[in-house]
Amino acid sequence: MKMTMHIDEALLEEVMAATGAASKTAAVHEALRKVAVKYRQRERWKRDLGMSAEELVAAFDPDVALGLRGHLTEDEPALVAEEAKTYGG
Amino acid sequence: MEDNVLVDSSWFIQRYREGKDPFRLLEASDFDHEFYSCGVVMTEVCRGVRNRRLYEAIRKDFAVMCWVPTTAMVCELATDLAWELAGKGFTMQVTDLVIAASALTTDAMVLTLDSDFSRIPGLRVIDTLT
Secondary structure, eight states: OOOOOOOOHHHHHHHHHHHTOSSHHHHHHHHHHHHHHHHHHHHHHTSOOOOOHHHHHHTBOHHHHHTTOOOSSTTSOOOOOOOOOOOOO | OOEEEEEOHHHHHHHHHTTOOHHHHHHHSOSOEEEEEEHHHHHHHHTTBOOHHHHHHHHHHHHTSEEEOOOHHHHHHHHHHHHHHHHTTOOOOHHHHHHHHHHHHTTOEEEOSOGGGGGSTTOOEESSOO
16 A cells, blocks of 8 residues: 655664664564554453463363473473383294 | 564473463563464464363464464475484474474574474574563
């Protein structure tokens, strides 16, 4: 969309330097995008799930989420392969 | 300038294990960061959800994150990292390699509890939001 706007020249130059934008249009776009993203995230994430801590723990299975991935913290060592077993014979 | 932060699955999973809503924690942080995600992180986190209502909420929570598409360039970088690390005798999970490559392509730090990420050359790793 093409628009005519009055923008503080020094401010725009500062935004161009901060964002690394190659043009004034790109700088304005990037500044607007950042504000929109933060607003969108803040509005979404401030919602209340309506679940207690215990309910949240019960509603999530970390083992399934982790799949074959290793450890989460140093207190919880990575899964290690069991020793090879000999079957039959 | 604010830093971009790609939030790894391990950080989300640990928060749920503690009974804390990770997205509320991101929202409550100082917001000097721009939070990124990628496909494998969302997939890993969401498959652990046992409850449909929570699943749908988390999908919406992920939807507003900045997204790093898993492009051919990301896959090629992940492959290069895999080969480089394998040459040093370390085999890293493919999902982690994709996450690391996604972060590197957006110049983002990785927020993770997985110390394996510190093996990635040039990757900035943090374990808290402070």
